[in-house]
Amino acid sequence: MTSEPTLAETPHEAGSKTESTALSTGIAVAVLGAIAVFYLVNALLLPDTETDEGIGPRAFPVVVAIVLTCTTALGVLTLLRGRVEVQAVSKTELLRVAICIVLFALFAASIFLIGFAEAAAIFSVLTSTFVFGVRLSLKRAAWLLVVGLVIGLVLFLVFDVWLNVLLPVGWIEYLLFGGLNL
Amino acid sequence: MNSWTELLGALGSITTSPILLLVILLGVLLGTVAGLLPGVGPSTAIALLLPVAITMPAELSLPLMVSLYLGAEYGGRISAILLNIPGDPGAIMTTLDGHPMALKGRAASALTISALASFVGSILAFLGLAFIAGPMSELGLAFGPAAYFAVVVMALVLSATLVGNAPMLGLTAVVIGVAISTVGIELQTGLPRFTFGTFTLLEGVEPIVAIIGVFGVGEILASTMMGHTGQGLSRLSGRFFPTKGELRQGTLPSLRGSVIGFVSGVLPGAGTTIAAFFSYGLEKRLAPASAGMGKGAVRGLVAPEAANNAAVSGSMVPLLTLGIPGSGTTAVLLAYLMMYGLNPGPGFFDANPVLGWTIIGALLISAILGVIINIAASPLLSKILAIPMPYMAPVILMLALISCYSIHNSATDVYIALGFGILGYVMRLVGMSPALLVIGLVLGEMLERNLQQALGLTGGDFGAVISQPIVMVFLAIAVLSLLTALPWKQMLGKQEDNDQRKDTECRSNRD
Structure with a gap:
């Protein structure tokens, strides 16, 4: 390539930065929340078949789902309080x-x-x-x-x-x- | 001294095998290029090499991967110095003094000094690894399933709290990885979990697909925000060889950085970024005001460079002796080892002595080849930085497609990788480390298996599992690291001025 590419978009202005950060936070909260809820619901729907040798297929995912729900809730709270450096996006x-x-x-x-x-x-x-x-x-x-x-x-x-x-x-x-x- | 005999034997085999030497040379070259390109990095490069790796025996492909990893740590400093953008996360701190040196017309000298520091770090850490690998592997044999379960919990918590933007988000990333590891047929009962009636998910989510997704595709999606490489590339100016004074200034910081780097590498999750951060922090404290830290000081350049290279060998200690990845890149290596049916951890060196010591020996050869390539070819390597991202990105995505497609000759894996890429992109937006997801994914299966075995031995009594002394020690470390990582001052309403840590951690999400 002989010439440099040019961008159609101009750099961000300071005013739009807050809105962009809110957008990133909103997307992350929605995705992380959806994953936690989806996994929790499906873990609870797993068949509870305990075996003599182990804990069965349900217990571990259920524990993981509970931990995931808790960490996601606390993580989302951290994000919503603005205590994490979030990448601005337009x-x-x-x-x-x-x-x-x-x-x-x-x-x-x-x-x-x-x-x-x-x-x-x-x-x-x-x-x-x-x-x-x-x-x-x-x-x-x-x-x-x-x-x-x-x-x-x-x-x-x-x-x-x-x-x-x-x-x-x-x-x-x-x-x-x-x-x-x- | 048995370990040293094995190591010398492996080094002899490597130096007398032209194919192995060529593979290591190729690995260092590819790693240097991957390291210098912002947005590629060692994890992505190793994941993208899958189609090549599956055609090779483990004896060739694993030395290729570790030499690529070390090569990337050499390469990362080039863009950090010339472009002020770290090529790989471990080179973040190199920008602080490396780029000012380039701006002062000492770019060539900065590249040479930093390559020498990287070499010192690599060699000292190699010695540490060779010394510690054998005894650590023996120690690991004494661990039962309960202790192993606790080690994995400790590794997951340490990883989550040491890397990334916030401990709770780090934990979330790790737990998402563990959750994904539960997809597929459950080993004890043979019942499918989270497969939703699809045949593809019965075998679970292939870690390599997830890795290509979060690192390869996710990184390119994130790079769309960069637009193009608009940063000014510094010219390769100044004298090529450093002066005696510069070498003298750099000697002790390099040695200190090597030790810090090795220790940081051994810690699960810490990796090259934290190693560079700690070593730079120490030099800043030790340096007098006249040293000009942050303005092109040699000690500020060499310490993090020695540390990030030393962390590579350090991270091999928990990987090879305990099966625990010390960094995101070693999590990718762990996935590779498992793909070959090899189980790194206690007994790995007994079961695969030649392979184990060849991997370690490859690190020494890579360190030597790395310093030669990075000094002799620095003018050529710096030219690669001139290729703009808009032309580089489609090629990386083509490689990502081939890598995923080659696993089962199916487009389904490509779409799964795309899904992981979107997740990786979202994680990057809020400073969550995709490496943590990968660590959770590759350790999740080990966590469940050991828990099940431990419960089987105690008749299902979880209290008996966690009341074993060694288990309590590991779990206590996990709890303590979690408690100390939580922002108590913020939670209690006090503001904490922690800008430097925040700044570094938020950038460490690709290691």
């Missing part, structure tokens, strides 16, 4: 994270449809553009697509051909590597 940044998650999920699904290297090339262009905010002209996008394809093919060569990790084969891999591992 809605734009969260959108980028969400896009990255969706792109990665689509990448995993698309390798079976178009092959690993082809999916990797498209994934690298989309990630650089939509997740990291790199502004690309049509020419540079095409160049990045080629670079992504080359990286994908190198990874395919190393892992599939040399290390026998069976990766989904696309047309380009088929043509270049002679349909190996088809």
